[in-house]
Structure formats: structure tokens, C-alpha cells
Amino acid sequence: MKKILVTGSLGQIGSELVMKMRGIYGSENVIATDIKKPEDHVVVQSGPFEILDVTDAQKMHELASKYKADTIIHLAALLSATAEAKPLLAWNINMGGLVNALEVAKDLKCKFFTPSSIGAFGPSTPKDKTPQDTIQRPTTMYGVNKVSGELLCDYYYYKFGVDTRGVRFPGLISYVTPPGGGTTDYAVDIYYEALRSGKYTSYIAKGTYMDMMYMPDALNAIIDLMEADPSKLKHRNAFNVTAMSFEPEEIAAEIKKHIPSFKIDYDVDPVRQGIAESWPNSIDATAAIEEWGFKVEYDLEKMTIDMLAKLKEKGV
Ligand code: AKB
16 A cells, blocks of 8 residues: 545544554555544644545545545445434435545545444344354444445445455444444443543443444554455455454443442433344454454453553543
8 A cells, every 4th residue: 555545534443544554654645534624633734634525526536636546445434323313414425425435446446445334234133243244134324324335345346346345343442533423432432431420321221232342453454454465355345353242231340440439320322222232242253364364452351451541641
């Protein structure tokens, strides 16, 4: 990868991925884009940055041509809870942005990455150790977008030879940029509230298991998959990846080891609970391990130690 154009680069994944890739590939070679340009943001200050609304196909094409992009990392998207509240907007941004980015990749012969999600599964999918290849009939707009996106990316690979690759991310947990509008966000909020007030009211019910991953492992997964030897890839869009699966009581118990007075209670949000219940309890990442050496460093225990330490350093 030499000239990498990133959409949605101020979001939860983008803000950290851009900085990591600038460290690896050189600041000038990672072109960050987003719909707004906050001048004081480290991503804006540390290398090339352009304003881009991903529904503007022409501007995306112009920017990719201007910087001679050979790789596109397309991250701009609405998450599951927001997509459920605004389904038409979600379709337009998630699918419109994706097809625009794939068209640019096709025209300029770029490698292509976009994340799918555990949201690409639905209530009829096997819930435990969900296989790589299985039933995908999601009941959320986000899930419909993710399955359609996986199919579209595979189509651009088979039909036009675009080197498309993707992973199905679980909930991502990070101390840098908070997520917005997701179902798994509780697993980030709980750390902030543990430090701020010593208690957390969860909108996800006790006993609801979902897959999760710490951001450093997620960033490595993207880079490792993009660097992987294409001849080894039997799958493309998209690989199951996961680091842990837990329910709210388990993350609370882990936090209590460090903040013994920490308390969790519940005020369940029926929309996000419904979305969570339609997703797997835990997914199987064997294909990613076998085809490109996917690995993780952080489990719940190690992640909790790091999250609390890093948030304290930030003054939370
Ligand atoms: C969400 O909750 O919407 C995301 C996801 C699992 O894709 N974090």
C-alpha cells in the first residue's frame, strides 16, 4: 500500500487507523477524508486531509485521482442504532457511499477495504460459534446494508477484478474516539462511567452476549488482511473476526476488580436490545486465522486494565 485514501477518517475506527497507517506508510501517503474538517484534530493536522461527503461520487473520484490513490479504506457509515432510527438515510449513506467507493476503486484499480459487522447476521443465524459461511437474514437496516455490502464487494471482485477485502467486526472498544449510534457502545460507555461516577446503567440486558474486540487488535486486523497474500484468500467479504464475547455482568465484574465499589443496573432500551438479540452470541474466526493469520492480543481482562489506565491518563 502506498497511497491510501480513507473515508470516514474522523470516526471511531478511522481516527486511530489513519494515525497508525501514517506511522507505517508515511504521513503523506495516507489521505484522510471526512464530511467535516475540525482544524484542531490530530488527523487533520498530521497529514493530508480533504472534506468528502461519500455520497458525492464525483468528488470522491477527483480526490482519489488527485492523490493517485492505490488503496481505498472506506469507513464512512451509520451504525446500527442510528440506521434503525433513520433507515432511508442509512441506505443512502451506507450503500450509496459504498457503491461510489467501489466505482472509484474499479476505475483507478485500487485495493479496497470496507468493514462488515456481526450485524450482517440475524435471528435465524446459528447463535454460538457462528460459522464463516452461514445463514444471513438480518432484520435491521444496518444488517441489510452489511449483507448487501458484502455481496456488492464480492461482485466487484468477481466481475471487475477489484481486490476487495473485509472483516465482520464485533463491537469495538477504544479509549480514543467514542463510537456513536451503535448497539455495542455500552461496552465503551461503561468504562467512562465507572471512572466518572462509579456506576453504570446499561441499556443492554443482563445475560445478552455479544462479540467484542479492543481497537489495537481491530487496527492490526485491517492492516494484516490488506497485506495478506491474495492467493491464500478463499473468502473476501467478509471474514468473521472476534476477540471475546461477554454480557454486561461479566464486563462489570472485570471492572469491579479495579474499582470495587462499581455498580451496574439496568434500564433496557427495547430497540438496541432487540438488535442485540438478533445478533450472534459468539462468532467463529477460524477462516480468518487460517487464510491470513488473524490473531488478537487482548482478552476482557487485559483490555480492562488498559482501558482504565488510558482513560485515567486522559483525565477521565
Ligand atoms: C454497532 O453496534 O452498530 C457496531 C457493530 C457491531 O457493527 N458496533
